[in-house]
Amino acid sequence: MKKISILKSKIHGKGIFAAEGIKRGERIQYIRGERAMMKTRNKKDSREIAHWIGLGKFSWIKTEGTPFRYINHSCDPNAAIMGTKTLVALKEIGNGEEITIDYSMTDADPYWSIKCKCGSPSCRKYIRAIYTVPSEVFERHLPYIPKFFKRLYIRKQLRRKKVSA
Numbered sequence: 001m002k003k004i005s006i007l008k009s010k011i012h013g014k015g016i017f018a019a020e021g022i023k024r025g026e027r028i029q030y031i032r033g034e035r036a037m038m039k040t041r042n043k044k045d046s047r048e049i050a051h052w053i054g055l056g057k058f059s060w061i062k063t064e065g066t067p068f069r070y071i072n073h074s075c076d077p078n079a080a081i082m083g084t085k086t087l088v089a090l091k092e093i094g095n096g097e098e099i100t101i102d103y104s105m106t107d108a109d110p111y112w113s114i115k116c117k118c119g120s121p122s123c124r125k126y127i128r129a130i131y132t133v134p135s136e137v138f139e140r141h142l143p144y145i146p147k148f149f150k151r152l153y154i155r156k157q158l159r160r161k162k163v164s165a
């Protein structure tokens with residue numbers, strides 16, 4: 001596992017930073033945290049679980065009390081969650097660089113929406129559930145997208161195509 005530290009972030013609040021160099025494809029850390037079930041019914045529910053990481057339709061990892069509570073989103077991330085729990089590097093990450101993921105890849109909550117200020121040229125401005133991301137973003141994240149979210153995206157895309165056909 002790679003060394004990480006929690007430091008002040010330029011993106012938002014605190015963030016997770018590499019405390020050593022990380023190569024593309026390397027495992028950074030295993031995401032820890034208690035599992036929880038939660039079915040959101042409105043935006044208020046969504047806000048309460050804003051820092052949780054999605055595992056499935058209503059299942060989540062509670063990140064409070066772990067470093068992953070602080071992982072920030074970027075629309076051009078340098079890391080991703082592989083197989084629901086393993087944080088892997090999507091590109092070379094230098095010592096001292098902030099580690100980011102694309103939150104949409106592990107979120108299926110229809111009420112969830114946050115304004116993004118990641119500053120990347122490909123910023124989507126608002127980030128929402130996985131099925132709202134453009135297909136090139138989805139494709140770039142394959143093979144890292146957890147199975148549940150992959151299937152959900154494909155199902156919703158097919159439905160959209162049928163409607164517009």
Ligand SMILES: [Zn+2]
Nearest residue numbers: 075116118123
């Ligand atoms: Zn962004």
